[in-house]
Amino acid sequence: MDKTLGDLHPRAAAEVPPRSSAKDVARLAGVSTATVSRALNLPQQVDPETLERVRHAIDKLRYVPHGAARALRSRRSQMVGAVVPSVDYALYARTTSALQAVLDAAGYAMVLAEHHYDVAQEVRVTEQLVRHGVDAFVFVGIYHDPALFTLLASHGKPYVLTWGVDPMHRHPAVGFDNRAATYAMTQYLIGLGHRHFGLLSAPVVDNDRATERGAGMRAALAQAGLALDEADARYGPIDLRAAANLMHEILARRPRPTAVVGTNDIFAVGGMLACREAGVRIPEDLSITGVDNTDLGATQTPPLTSIRTPVVEVGRAAGEEVIARLEGRPGEPSRTLPFEIVIRGSTAPPPR
Amino acid sequence: MDKTLGDLHPRAAAEVPPRSSAKDVARLAGVSTATVSRALNLPQQVDPETLERVRHAIDKLRYVPHGAARALRSRRSQMVGAVVPSVDYALYARTTSALQAVLDAAGYAMVLAEHHYDVAQEVRVTEQLVRHGVDAFVFVGIYHDPALFTLLASHGKPYVLTWGVDPMHRHPAVGFDNRAATYAMTQYLIGLGHRHFGLLSAPVVDNDRATERGAGMRAALAQAGLALDEADARYGPIDLRAAANLMHEILARRPRPTAVVGTNDIFAVGGMLACREAGVRIPEDLSITGVDNTDLGATQTPPLTSIRTPVVEVGRAAGEEVIARLEGRPGEPSRTLPFEIVIRGSTAPPPR
DNA sequence: CTGTTAGCGCCTTCAT
DNA sequence: ATGAAGGCGCTAACAG
Numbered sequence: 001m002d003k004t005l006g007d008l009h010p011r012a013a014a015e016v017p018p019r020s021s022a023k024d025v026a027r028l029a030g031v032s033t034a035t036v037s038r039a040l041n042l043p044q045q046v047d048p049e050t051l052e053r054v055r056h057a058i059d060k061l062r063y064v065p066h067g068a069a070r071a072l073r074s075r076r077s078q079m080v081g082a083v084v085p086s087v088d089y090a091l092y093a094r095t096t097s098a099l100q101a102v103l104d105a106a107g108y109a110m111v112l113a114e115h116h117y118d119v120a121q122e123v124r125v126t127e128q129l130v131r132h133g134v135d136a137f138v139f140v141g142i143y144h145d146p147a148l149f150t151l152l153a154s155h156g157k158p159y160v161l162t163w164g165v166d167p168m169h170r171h172p173a174v175g176f177d178n179r180a181a182t183y184a185m186t187q188y189l190i191g192l193g194h195r196h197f198g199l200l201s202a203p204v205v206d207n208d209r210a211t212e213r214g215a216g217m218r219a220a221l222a223q224a225g226l227a228l229d230e231a232d233a234r235y236g237p238i239d240l241r242a243a244a245n246l247m248h249e250i251l252a253r254r255p256r257p258t259a260v261v262g263t264n265d266i267f268a269v270g271g272m273l274a275c276r277e278a279g280v281r282i283p284e285d286l287s288i289t290g291v292d293n294t295d296l297g298a299t300q301t302p303p304l305t306s307i308r309t310p311v312v313e314v315g316r317a318a319g320e321e322v323i324a325r326l327e328g329r330p331g332e333p334s335r336t337l338p339f340e341i342v343i344r345g346s347t348a349p350p351p352r
Numbered sequence: 353m354d355k356t357l358g359d360l361h362p363r364a365a366a367e368v369p370p371r372s373s374a375k376d377v378a379r380l381a382g383v384s385t386a387t388v389s390r391a392l393n394l395p396q397q398v399d400p401e402t403l404e405r406v407r408h409a410i411d412k413l414r415y416v417p418h419g420a421a422r423a424l425r426s427r428r429s430q431m432v433g434a435v436v437p438s439v440d441y442a443l444y445a446r447t448t449s450a451l452q453a454v455l456d457a458a459g460y461a462m463v464l465a466e467h468h469y470d471v472a473q474e475v476r477v478t479e480q481l482v483r484h485g486v487d488a489f490v491f492v493g494i495y496h497d498p499a500l501f502t503l504l505a506s507h508g509k510p511y512v513l514t515w516g517v518d519p520m521h522r523h524p525a526v527g528f529d530n531r532a533a534t535y536a537m538t539q540y541l542i543g544l545g546h547r548h549f550g551l552l553s554a555p556v557v558d559n560d561r562a563t564e565r566g567a568g569m570r571a572a573l574a575q576a577g578l579a580l581d582e583a584d585a586r587y588g589p590i591d592l593r594a595a596a597n598l599m600h601e602i603l604a605r606r607p608r609p610t611a612v613v614g615t616n617d618i619f620a621v622g623g624m625l626a627c628r629e630a631g632v633r634i635p636e637d638l639s640i641t642g643v644d645n646t647d648l649g650a651t652q653t654p655p656l657t658s659i660r661t662p663v664v665e666v667g668r669a670a671g672e673e674v675i676a677r678l679e680g681r682p683g684e685p686s687r688t689l690p691f692e693i694v695i696r697g698s699t700a701p702p703p704r
Numbered sequence: 705c706t707g708t709t710a711g712c713g714c715c716t717t718c719a720t
Numbered sequence: 721a722t723g724a725a726g727g728c729g730c731t732a733a734c735a736g
Contacts, residue, residue, distance in 0.1 A: 010736035019507055021729060032707050037731055047548055047705060062506050067485035068423035072712050077420060079463070079484060086449060093445040097438060099464055104477065109484045111431070112464040125456065132431060132461045133419040154414045155371050240647050269651055276653075295592050299621055301628075301653035373713060384723045389715055399721060421713035424728050 022062040028057040040065060044125020053193045071133055079109045081129035081137045085117050089266070090240055090313045092140060095162065098315025099138060106323050108135075119145040119206045123170045130155050137321045142166050142173060143208040158325035163311075164208050165336050171332045172325075178209050178291075181209065181307045181339050182216035183260060185289050187260045188341060189198050190224045193349045197221065198250045198257035199233040200243055200267040213263040213291060232257050244277070251278050258286060258350035261288055265290035265297035268304050272346070283348035293342050302345030310337040372413040380409040382534050392417060423485055431461045432674055433481035433489045439468050441590055441618070443644050444492060447514065447667035451490060454671025460487075460678075471497040471558045482507050488674045494518050494525060495560040502662035510677035513662065514670045515540045515663075516560050517688050524677075525686045526669045528560050530643075533659045533691050534568035534613060537641050540693060541611045542576050545701045549573065550609035551585040552595055552619040565615040565643060577596070584609050595622020596629070603630050610638060610702035617642035635700035645694050654697030662689040 022036045029036070031050060039046050039054040046054070057063070071077040080103050087093040100110045111134050113123035123145050127139065130151065137152065137159035144161075151170075152159055161173040189197070199217060202210040218228055232253060234246035243266060250260060251274060262268030268290030272282060280286050282302060290297045290306040297304030317335050323329035374388045376585060381388070383402060391398050391406040398406070409415070423429040432455050439445040452462045453466075463486050467474035475497050478489065482503065489504065489511040501523075504511055513525040541549070551569060554562040570580055584605060586598035595618060602612060603626060614620030620642030624634060632638050642649045642658040649656030669687050676683035 022730080033730075034708080034732090035706060038706085040733075045705075050705080064479060064483050064507065066424070066729050067483050068420040068429060069712090071420035072418070072424050072714090073729080073731045075712075077484070079722095082464075085451075087439055087445045088449050090442050090445070091440045093442070096464075097440050097466060100439075100464060106467065107480075109463050109465070111461050112434075112448075112452060113456065113461070116447060127416060128456070128459075128461060131416050131419050132429070133423075136661070151414070155416070206732080227573075240651065269647075273651060295621075296648050296651065299592065299625060299648065300651060343523060374715095375713080385714075386716080386724080387722060390722085393715080397721075402721080418713050421728090422715075424730085425713080425715045427728075 002171065019066075020063050021066070022063070024061055024185035025054065025057045025063050026124065028061065029053045034069070060079045072200065076326075077133040077135050078107060079111050079132070079134040080326075081111045081113065081115050081123060081126065081127070081134040083115060083126055083137060084140045086114050087112070089264075090294060090296070091264075093141070095311045095315035095318075098312045099319045100315075102316055102319025102323070106319075108323065108326075117202075117207060118312045119148075123148050123151065127151060130157065136160075136326050138162060138318045138322055141208050142171070142175075143206060143211075152351070160318045160321045160325075162314050166334060169333060172321060172331065174314055174321055174337070175335075176309055176337050176339045178212035179216035179219065180214045181291055181309065182263070183220045183226070184216075185291070185305075185307060186217045186220035186261060186343055187224075188343070189261070189287060189289065189347065190220065190226070192259075192287065192347065194259035195226060195350070196255060196257045196259070197226070197228055197232065198253075199228060200246055200250070200260055200271055201233065201235050201263040202238055202267075203235045211262050217261050229278045238266050240266060240273065242272040243267045247271040247274035248278065251275070251280060256286075259347075260286065260288045262288065264292045265294040265304060265306055268306070268346070269296055269300055272300055272304070282346050285351055287347040287350070289347060298342075298344070300346070305347040307344050308340045308342050310339060313337050358690065360533045371418075372415050373418070374415070376411045376413055377406065377415050380413060381405045388498060393494070394416050402504070417515070428678075429485040429487050430459060431463050431484070431486040432678075433463045433465065433478065433486040435465050435467060435474060435478055435481070435489060436492045438466050439464070442646060442648070443616075443618075443661070443663045447492070447663045447670075450664045450667025451671045452667075454668055454675070458671075458675050460675065469554075469559060471500075475500050475503065482509065488512075488678050490514060490670045490674055494523070494527075495558060495563075504531055510674065512670045512673045512677075516564065518686060521685060524673060524683065526666055526673055526689070527687075528661055528666070528689050528691050529573065530564035531568035531670050533643055534565045534615070535572045536568075536693055537657075537659060538569045538572035538575075538613060539641070540695070541613070541639060541699065542572065542578070543639065544611075544639065544699065546611035547578060548607060548609045549580055549584065550605075550612035551580060551615070551617040552598055552602070552612060553585065553587050554590055554619075555587045562615050569613050590616065590618050592618060592622045592625065596625040599623040599626035600630065603627070603632060607639075610639065611699075612640045614640065614642045616644050617646040617656060617658055619660070620698070621648055621652060624652055624656070634698050637703055639699040639702070641699060650694075650696070652698070657696045657699040658694050660692045660694050662691065665689050 022033045025036045026033045084092045113125040142164040165174040166173040204211040236242045293306040293308040321331045374385045377388045378385045436444045465477040494516040516527040518525040556563040588594045645658040645660040673683045
C-alpha cells in the first residue's frame with residue numbers, strides 16, 4: 001500500500017513529537033521537577049506513594065532524562081573515554097569489550113576512539129573526547145605525549161593506563177610486565193639450545209609494549225652472554241602479510257637464526273606463513289614464538305608457543321579503577337597482573 | 353624525593369583549577385562570549401583581527417568548549433551510538449573501526465555498546481545511549497525487538513542497520529546479502545559433487561545473519577533436490593572450542609556428511625580443529641567452508657574456503673549514511689554491497 | 705518529604 | 721562586526 005510505504009521513509013526531526021521533559025512528568029504526576037529528579041537519583045528520599053506516581057508518569061511519557069542537561073548541571077557526564085591504538089587488533093578489542101561491560105554495569109557509557117599508533121592523533125582524539133564531556137579516560141600503553149598528561153591535568157580528568165606497568169609509578173596503571181614476558185620466553189628458547197635469534201616486532205617508536213618486549217628479549221640474551229644482531233631484527237606494522245614479508249628477509253640471512261621471537265601472535269603467525277612459503281619447517285628448522293596467545297596462533301599447524309597475557313582482566317580492572325576514581329575512592333596506584341607461557345608445537349631445540 | 357612522590361597521587365577534583373569557560377576567553381580577548389562562540393562556529397563572520405585575539409586566548413587558557421552545554425543549547429550532541437553484538441568477534445570490530453574513523457573525521461564521537469546477542473539487552477543499552485544524548489545510531493543486523501524501533505521513533509533518532517539487507521525496505525540498511533552468500537557457497541560445494549551436508553551455525557533466534565546464512569544453504573540444497581537433515585546441523589556460541597565440540601557430534605554421524613558449512617569462519621575453524629583431533633583429513637575426507645574470510649581461516653592448514661564479506665565497507669558506508677541523516681541530507685534508503693567467494697584448500701570433491 | 709529558586713556554559717535572536 | 725540577554729533541562733541548596 002502506498003500509504004504504508006510512504007510512512008517508511010525517515011522523517012525529518014521536526015515532524016517528531018518533542019521529547020517529554022521532567023516538567024511534563026512533574027505535571028502528570030502532580031509534583032515538582034525537583035521531586036522527579038529525586039525520584040530518579042535519590043529514590044530512597046521520596047515517599048513511596050509519590051515515587052510510584054512519578055514512575056508511572058515516566059513510563060507513560062516514555063521519559064528519558066536529558067543527559068546533556070544533567071551533565072551541565074551536575075558536572076558529570078557519566079561517560080568514560082577509551083582511547084586505544086586500534087580495535088582491529090583482536091586483543092585490544094577484548095580488553096575494550098571487558099572494559100565496556102564493567103562500565104555499562106555501573107551506568108557509564110563508553111566512548112571509543114582510536115589513534116592508530118600516532119601519539120599526536122592520540123592527543124587530538126582525547127581532546128575531542130574532553131570536548132564531548134567524558135569524565136575519565138582509559139588509555140593503552142604507558143608512554144604518551146606529555147601534552148596528553150597536560151591536557152588531562154588541566155581538565156582534572158582521572159585516567160588509567162593499561163597494558164603495561166609504569167616503572168616510575170607516575171601514573172595509575174593496570175597491566176602486565178611486557179619485558180618480563182619476552183624475557184621468560186627467550187630464556188625458554190635459550191634453554192632449548194638456541195643461540196642465534198631473530199626478532200619480528202612493531203616499530204618501537206612511541207610504543208612501550210613493543211619497546212619492552214624487545215628489551216626483554218635482549219636482556220635475556222645478554223644474561224646468557226648472547227646478543228641480538230640488529231640485522232636479524234625487522235620492524236613493521238601489525239599485519240600478517242607485512243610480517244610474512246619481513247620474515248622472508250630474516251630467512252634470507254646467512255647464517256639464519258634458529259629461533260624467531262614475534263612481539264605478538266600476528267608477527268609470529270606472519271612468520272609461520274613465510275616459513276611455509278619458503279619450505280622452512282617449524283619447529284625442526286626454526287622455532288618461532290608469539291605473545292598474547294590468540295586463537296589465531298593456537299590454531300596454526302603447528303600451534304604457536306605464546307604467552308597468555310591477561311587482556312580481559314586488564315579491561316575489567318581498568319574499569320574498576322577508573323570508576324573508583326570517578327566516585328572519589330582512592331583506587332590502587334597500580335595493578336600488575338600475571339602472564340603465563342603457553343608452550344606448544346612451534347618451538348623445539350635447534351637443528352643439528 | 354618525598355615531595356615529588358606526594359605529587360604523584362591522583363588529586364581530588366576539587367584541587368584542580370576550574371576549567372576555563374567561554375567567559376574567561378571573552379574577558380582575556382576583550383570581547384563578549386557571543387564573539388567567542390562565533391569565532392568557534394562561524395569564524396568567517398568575525399573580524400580577522402578579533403578572531404586572532406580570540407584564538408590566542410583560547411590557546412592560552414587551553415579552552416575546550418563544554419560539549420554538554422553546547423548539546424543542551426543546540427539540541428545535538430555530535431555523538432553517534434554504535435550498538436553491536438560484541439567486538440570480540442573480529443569482524444564486528446573491523447566494521448566498528450571503520451565506522452569510528454568516518455565519524456571521527458566528521459567531528460562525531462562514537463559511543464560503543466554491546467548486547468551479546470540479547471535483543472532485550474540491545475533495547476536496554478540503546479536507551480542508555482539515548483539517555484546519554486547520542487544523536488543517531490548504527491546497529492548490527494536487520495532484525496530487532498520492535499520496542500527498539502518504538503524507542504528510536506519516539507525520540508526521533510535516525511539510525512542505520514548494517515550487515516544485512518532489509519527485504520521489506522522498512523529501515524535504512526547497509527550490508528550484504530547473507531543468504532546469497534551461503535547459497536553461492538553451497539552451490540559451489542554441490543558442483544564439486546557433495547550430496548550430504550552438515551551445518552555449523554550460531555543460534556538463529558533473533559539473529560538474522562545466522563538465519564539468512566542457514567536459509568541460503570537450504571535454498572541451494574532444495575534447488576538441487578537435496579535437503580539438510582536437521583540431525584546434521586548444530587547450533588552454538590561463536591567460540592572456537594564450542595564449535596569444535598559441536599563438530600565432533602557431526603563427525604559421529606553415520607553416514608557422515610562430506611561437506612560442512614560454517615556460518616562464519618569461527619565455526620569453520622572450530623570444525624577443522626575437531627577434524628584434526630579426530631584424524632579426519634581436510635579436504636580428502638571432508639570439505640569445510642566459512643564466511644567472512646578472516647585471517648584466522650586464511651592461515652589454517654589447509655587454508656579455509658570462505659566468503660569475503662565487505663565488513664570494512666559496511667562500516668564506512670554506515671558512517672556516511674548516518675552522518676547524511678544527521679545533517680538533513682536524505683541518504684540512500686539502503687545499500688547492498690558485493691561479497692566474493694574465496695576458494696582455498698579446505699574444499700574438494702567428496703571421497704570415493 | 706517536597707517545593708522554590710537559581711544557575712551550569714553555551715548559542716542565538718535581536719539590537720546596535 | 722559585535723554585545724546584551726534569555727533559556728535549553730536539569731539538579732543542588734535552601735526553605736518549609
